[in-house]
Amino acid sequence: MNWIYGKWWKWLSAIMLVYVVIGGFVVPLGPGITKISPSVFKPDTVYTFRITAYHAHFLSPEAGKVQLWFKNHYTYYKPLSVNVVSNSEIEATFALASTQQEKIVPSSFDVVINNNVDGTFALREALTLAKAKAIDSASVFTAETTEPVVENNKHRLFCFPYREILYETIRNTFFHVPMWFVMTMLVFTSFVASTLYLTKPFEKWDVLAHKAVVAALLFGTCGYLTGLVWAKYTWYIGVSWGDVIRKLLLEDIKMAAALVAIFFYVAYMIIREMIENDERRRNIAAVYNIFAFVVFILCVFVLPRLTDSMHPGNGGNPAFSKYDLDSTLRLFFYPAVIAWILFGFWILSILIRLSFIEQKQKV
Amino acid sequence: MRTLLTIFFSMLFAVVSFAQGETGSENIFKSNLKIYVVAAVLTIILACLFAFMFAIERRLKKLEEK
Known part of the structure; x- marks a missing residue:
């Protein structure tokens, strides 16, 4: 696990995030x-x-x-x-x-x-x-x-698409959506680490699995809260906060399922806290983690596709169709995803290093 | 730490009282083609990250004291 001490990818994350934040605000909205x-x-x-x-x-x-x-x-x-x-x-x-x-x-x-x-x-x-x-x-x-005969876009503008209801909030694509990508990547890392722990019970795999869930929960919380605010001012204009939460949980399956997935990982944290015996805790946590990952995939990727959701790309359609993202958005969206994922792993590496020091002090 | 928290919460009060003014928070977020929703989203992410940083620092402090 020497990657946690590496530097270049942390710099890459920082540079790309700066690019995304500046670009995401400077590029104007289209006509x-x-x-x-x-x-x-x-x-x-x-x-x-x-x-x-x-x-x-x-x-x-x-x-x-x-x-x-x-x-x-x-x-x-x-x-x-x-x-x-x-x-x-x-x-x-x-x-x-x-x-x-x-x-x-x-x-x-x-x-x-x-x-x-x-x-x-x-x-x-x-x-x-x-x-x-x-x-x-x-x-x-x-x-x-x-018959409309047009000659258009001879001088194509560099801008984000203007969408009714969304308007400027289309820029949230670079901040809200990558949160879930980061969470997915961290949870996947945790799943892999738990599998490795079950095949070869090295302590470092347990630490990696545990800390990846901590970082994933941070990004999950960010994704959930940002989604809440975004939804209030686009899908549910003029609806009170209480009703927004009620509607989201009852009417938008993606929100309800994501909350279930988050709770499964909160339960993982609680299980870890509850078991005193070190070896027992690590084994049970690893097994539970694999189970939680399956639930996460079902909740976030399978369930929302089965029925209609307010989220774009759900209800049977793949997410990144040409209607959801245009070429200008892609220019910032993909770097945003990479930058946030690297940032998530940066946080994970700090958590792991902290817990390594804590273990050394115990011994 | 306590002073910092006091400053933070008094800042929150300023935001809340601003939101309850003539315009109301609803109108601020709907004005200028909803650009302030993006600002709110960024603020939430930053707030979460800062809260996390403080949590990490608390653990570091414990290590330092040992």
């Missing part, structure tokens, strides 16, 4: 539509909609022509005119004839914007049509349908 007003409209009236976007580049010389559509179901409607007010604001006039109303099912419209810098971005269900009886038989304007 997105934050607001449209008015958001409800009636037929047979010409409306001027003011659309506010975030981090868009409408006035940039490379942006080219800014295109805008109102999309209902699979049909794209052309606005009467598009007027770029500023880099982040567009005014679009649009009217719908009362004779067209029947085709509008459901009554909500997405707003889709495209230009050469920002690419295509949209706000789902941005507009709602308040259906009304025709004002007179001859309507003023008929909204034209069109």
Whole structure:
């Protein structure tokens, strides 16, 4: 176990973590539509909609022509005119004839914007049509349908994807998610150490197994608490803390299962404390640890895949699909995972060295 | 140690009283496209790590006293 005295991987962890924290905060969020007003409209009236976007580049010389559509179901409607007010604001006039109303099912419209810098971005269900009886038989304007032809992302931006509900919290991918990766790696190390202890009862394997669980519990706690906060402000907006915890445990199987897994390792710690006899404690702990690892895998990797969960990539889908992570996120996510895992092992190495000194002093 | 804890808790009170002000903690975390949620997440991780560091230091101190 000479790796615990090594230095290079601790430096690697530190450098990569600095890279992740700086990059994770400096890289801007991609373009997105934050607001449209008015958001409800009636037929047979010409409306001027003011659309506010975030981090868009409408006035940039490379942006080219800014295109805008109102999309209902699979049909794209052309606005009467598009007027770029500023880099982040567009005014679009649009009217719908009362004779067209029947085709509008459901009554909500997405707003889709495209230009050469920002690419295509949209706000789902941005507009709602308040259906009304025709004002007179001859309507003023008929909204034209069109096929969206786009030239986009000629000048691709370096940014994180703008996702509704998530917004800036998408950066938590570099902090919340790796916590569970670290926990998994530490728990796996502990499992391997326990197996080694059962084949050859060296004391160092027992120490490694024990300390890896201590470190794993630290990261598990971090992962759980950060997940709690993230969930409160994304999935459960406006729900009180008590209800958030209740909902997470009852409705999100991943959260409930992860808590069960954590408790199994808390039980491991308690079992160690309870048995006085050294050899007995080590044997029982090793056997229990293998059992706990199986439960951990079942709870964290198998159970959540069986039913639906609020977590992305669950309910039958693999986690790292192209919809969950884009290439810019990957550029920071993978280093974040490696950096946090190395950091976890750094903590583990300190714990092991401490307990080695404690043992020496006992003798 | 006790002074440190007092300072820490008085800082917590400041945070809590700030959160109960005009804006309310709900609005702070929802403003600016929820960037403060990321700050909160980082704070939690740091707090856990610091708590852990103090626990390690307590064990080290015991070793030093022997």
